Amino acid sequence: MGSPSEFPQHVIPSPYDSAVSSLSYMPPWASFQSGNPYVATFEVDVVDYVTVAIVTESASDFQSMKMVVSDPNRNEVTPTFQTNESLGMDGLTYPTLTMAFVQPMAGQWCIVISTSCSDVKQAAVLIGYSGSLIWHSSLDTHQLLTGDTINVYAVATDKAGLLGRESGQMPKSMENAIVEDATVTLFNPNDTTSVRKMEPSLTNNSDTGKTLLLTIEPTVAGTYRMWTTVSGELMIRDKPVKFQRSSWMTFCVVDKSLRLTGKAHIHRDHLPLLSHSSMSSSCQKPHFWVAISVVPEASVNKVYRVYGQVWGKHLIFGSDVPVAWVSGMSDVSYDDTLGNIVSLRLDVEWLLKAWAFPPYSLRQVRIEEVDSFITVSSAENMKIEVSESLSNEVKHIVSINGSQLEMCTLQSNYPLPNSLKRFDENGGKLILVHGYCAQKGSFPESDFTDFAYFEDYQQSRSTDEFARLIQEFGDQFDSFGLAAHSQGGIASLHLYTYYESGLDKATGERLIQSIGTPYRGSPLAELLAAIGKLIGIGCGSNPDLSYDSMERWLAAIPADMQQAVHVYTTQYKTGGLINYCLLPSNLILSWPNDGVVEIKKTELPHGQPAGHREGECHTTGMNWPPQTRNPERNEEINRLAAR
Template identity: 40%
Template sequence: MAAALVIGSPLALADGIVAKQLAGPASEFATMAPIDPIAAAVHSKTALIPVTLDKRGGAFGTSLRLPIEGDDVQVLVFDGQRNWSVQMQDQLGKRADLASRLATETENESYGLAGDEFKAKRYRLQGLEQGQWNLNIQSNSGQPGFVLLSGGGSERLMAYPTSNTAKRLGNVGLVAAMYDEQQEAFAGQVTSAKLRVTDPKGQISEFGMFDDGLHQDGIAGDGIFGADFQAKLGGEYKAQVMMGGINAAGREFMRTTEHLLPVLNDAMRITSLNTVSAKAAGNDRLAFSLQLADAVEGSHYRAYAQVWGRGLDGKSMVPVSWIGGMVDVKNSALDLNFDSRWASYAKAKAPFELRDVRLENPDYFMTVAEAKRLEVVGAQNLMKARPAPVTSITDEMRMGPKPASLATQGKGVGTKLLLVHGYCSGNAWGPVAGQFANSAVFQDFNQNRSHDAFARLIQSFGATWNSFGVVAHSQGGAASLHLYHYYWSGLDNATGARLIQSVGTPYQGTALAGNAAVLGSIFGVGCGTNANLTYSGASSWLAGISNASRAKVYYHTTSFTDRSWVYDYCNIATDVLLSDPEDGTTERAYGQLPGANNLGHKTGWCHTSGMRDPAQVTDSARNSNMNGNAAR
């Protein structure tokens, strides 16, 4: 089975890392709210069909029904390099031949996410009679695999988990619906809908999906289908929604979506029933102490809470600020720090209360424990009178006091520009490092890290210098933003125009993360799954990143050169899944970081080497621009 992402060590064990005491104005409440799951739905124009081979004499084989919907169809066969014999036969039996003979193009392709790649045989089929065909497969091995079908009509499948959080022994639900990309409504008929789930031990189960109003699918007959299953194990589940039917033209279609679904083992809960106590935390700061049960000492969580206070009229409660960040567990409690200047800024006073409190797993950004409302006890006696109201927001109000080691240059000497690679990447920046003055290449090659673990490795590497800026590729951009937002580092001492610059970062996720997870459940190759790079995982992560931190990022996106007279792509195997324009991994639409600085989109550059156009990190003109504007 494929490996899961590597998570980070507890804050208490991390070498020299100090978390920021984050806060922001009440105007950011909406930005920091959990996402609506539908906002991170997966939209699919393809079908990834599981293949199970049966024993047939001295060999193995199977036959699949394959709907041919268009005049130009791509079929990718993932056989684990077992050299399947693939034959196609039309529904009347008039035409049957090897797929390689029917195809106008036959190529060996690599499909996947960065170094986590899967080999496939691609057949381009042009001019076949539309309708149902049989795909007959023979092999000397019983190794299962997949067939990916693309090139159909305008019907699209949309699917998403019904909740942002899943815990062991709880139910995990998904809902799905068909729509027509070219029309207002889907005019066809769904004839089959099922959910295929692979649990963390590799056990496969299938569940019917229903449009009956009983499976979190809205009302009966509304075209939305739902299914759920009990997660008996903690870990990462791989799921496929599989839907087929008849389109408006009377032809069969098939679509699938792929999902990576983390399920938490964490049983920690907040035991503060209705109140939390306030205590002095130095200078203008208070600490609100949450009491916990079943929490692992020294572990850390991403915390968030809204602070509300009494209005100056003494009557109504008014929003004051949000508070949170990465907070560690000490003595079965967790302290949320609050700068009392926020009360003055919001024209409020004690007593306070916390609302919408949530504690999240720091690697999956899924809620572990929550509380709707908690009254803060004891804050009135700790608030200090101010000679004048606070009218502006300072960095210290947003991030807490800077650690003495950073403020006094007690750790690290000099300045540097860090060149940070991405997920499962080799030395992407090494060959072009000479284009960046006073730079150092971050080296954690061919690894799979959560954003949190990745960020803390960057912090540790950068601690050699007193200050540093970042130029990052792919996931390295998200990890660098995560570092700046949650932890103190040399980024906070850097000076220069652009603190964090990135190219090709899927800030809002990539469809390939879900597909690679499903393929990996069979073939178990590469670096393994990374939930932070899925649409839903990336959206949950972004829900905790403030606009003030996003504003420190300057990002670039790229895509292939698009010529009108030829079929263009970066990677033809991933092109069938991604929406144009894209760079072979990151779609421009999902490479956007709202609140950050978009430096534009450039064609003629792909995500990594080995794709049709040059790797985006080798663009000397962009590198020169990033070098000249980089903070250090």
């Protein structure tokens, strides 16, 4: 819970602000064997360079493969340079051959992949462009529920269009670009596939007719993957050329498992309310519980994230007054008065600080599914019932103590009771946390002291599941701080915000330190999961890391929780013709990036910037050293870490 001044920070951003932009094209999946090569064409509409990446299951596949790339005159073209790398993030990587062609001829190119093996081989082909045309697509809602209508908007735009885009809007189309076809392949959770065409939208924005629309009405809960390919024509140096782009968009749809009834009431726990004497001496921690009535409508989850804003009537003026926001994880329990409920804690100090009398109300209420943070039910305003005896008691305390309020420090800064204090001042640990699908620990043990590795290797975990696993692992220590890589940083902040753990008992300068963490999402996890499904390997889908899911998650993370995180970031060095950590990643990620995470997506609005460095990449096997192996930085992390 926290101050009403933070209300604006907890508004879920427009879905248009977490759209997917693509400068690449993916032809149909490659399947080939001896005597049956793969042949695909692709349009080149750029004058600087074009990149071709071939992603396969095993590096040994390349030993029997032959790739021939030819220009519009059907002359074989030798790449300006090529790299043998691994496209991926953290522990999920695929061997990738990437070829760059500088100053390519505009027109239709061709790629032929053949093999001497009799076994059928599978591969993904990615084409990256250095030009300005960008395929930009977005959902129109965050409320992704079965039975509802979801609109998908898309437009061929450019950098100027993105820079000029107003928040909550689609960008304007690129002036000289004409879309001739936009085809969507929708992969449904029940393993069915549908192919549809996008049509001109007449309602989305002023760019009438150039913004395209696809309407989806999901009936099954689960993960939906949408592969869109677009083709058309634009002018380059006064000559018409064809273009192609494609994009992957992944989103979850959930059932409407709970419904708010519009009823809520306050009850008090066993702790005494503040007395006049306690206000003048030591600050205690009494609190209420706000019980919110719900009706189960489908299979109910074990826990939900609940958020609301408490309002009351001012003691003197009688006007509506904001009290506090309240939020937390809650299971569905039973209340004798309301039946099925979810509950949120409300400390009485906030009522005193606002001089707030009953009647109280709860505004901007939302109940979210914890694996995707999709709102399953919401309400603009509901009255909070207060019993007459409790109402009189609150009025008495507010009127007596309001002018003498000494506001307690909230959240993790409360003085801990003796039962929760660390008994052994030397018993704390620094837990080193890896990222998504990691195969081993990210940090070298030689750089750290009094530490322990969290080990949950080669797994794809939701944010909430990941956080609870860290909590469970940390239970063996009196207290601990966290140094986390990639998705581990998200899980660490989630743990600190929503669950009690040894992290709350740690002492030292920095509770949480993260490096290379996509706090605002990454498009790589879902593309890699799609490739893994094609070639039969991988850790599985993780839509929790998508742009829109991370924006929904971050919308309810309090500012003071974010302030406990020290954020390190890195990227490739600049100055060359083509600058990269991982050349095939540049086909998918915006620039600059660390080979896995776009720097703009590492932003934690209230986090503590700890340093940004060029010439370091997300993990091993990239063009620059890995960000977790810098001895100087690791010494700082180790020295300043809370334990």
